[in-house]
Amino acid sequence: MIFSGQILKMSSQLAEPIQYFLNLNDDLISMNQIFGKELRIKHIGYQCVNCGSDEKIYRMGFCKKCFFESPYASDTIIRPELSTAHLGIAERDLEVEKSIQLVPHVVYLSYTGDVKVGVTRETQVPTRWIDQGATFALPIARTENRYEAGMIEVELKQHIADKTNYKKMLMSEFESDLDLKEFRDKISEYFPKDFKQFASDEEDIVKLDYPYTAPGKVNVFTLDKQPEFTGILKGIKGQYLQFEGDYFINVRGHEGYVIELEIK
Ligand SMILES: [Zn+2]
Structure with a gap:
């Protein structure tokens, strides 16, 4: 299944464990249900969370002007x-x-x-x-x-x-x-x-109980340095997705980035 759209921080529901949802262009993806699946994330553009401009995101999801x-x-x-x-x-x-x-x-x-x-x-x-x-x-x-x-x-x-x-x-x-x-x-x-x-x-x-097990080390990647990433989703804590091999991405840190997300 392939989705695409602007990244916003995941929404959540207080439960044991906490339930996370990623909203991509009106498709609401229940993240807890895809643990163990391989995801491919590809950066394809920008969309400012305030004005919708496709200028590069400056900070906090905003283009430079809006920031x-x-x-x-x-x-x-x-x-x-x-x-x-x-x-x-x-x-x-x-x-x-x-x-x-x-x-x-x-x-x-x-x-x-x-x-x-x-x-x-x-x-x-x-x-x-x-x-x-x-x-x-x-x-x-x-x-x-x-x-x-x-x-x-x-x-x-x-x-x-x-x-x-x-x-x-x-x-x-x-x-x-x-x-x-x-x-x-x-x-x-x-x-x-x-x-x-x-x-x-x-x-x-x-x-607060997260769907998460602490890793031995933490390797955080960004879509700026790595515009395409494939990995098996293991857990979530805060706004961080945890992948096999102790790779992490901060979803909130990518607000305003437009991605293609394939769930294999
Ligand atoms: Zn803007």
């Missing part, structure tokens, strides 16, 4: 503490920024090979955690907007990681005795006093 102009690619996406929509101040497009920033947000701890702190919109839970390949997650604050969540994160990340090391994430085994509540208590002294009213201490740890 520097679209409100969906603005600095506050990466750095929530810079948010200004709550002050009525536009960065690129106030209406879009209001819709992204002036909604409930969650500050969380997650385990991706290291314990890290992060921020996401409430509606992105648990998707955000699944996308980053976290095996555990624990909300530690719930805020009314993105700015407040960003201010809490910016304080806490001086004491705890805020980035995922993808190799560690892919190599880490399931650790059943990790207690994120202990970490929350340990860093509580650094929780900014001005935002204390948003702290949330009664949350449950969420466990």
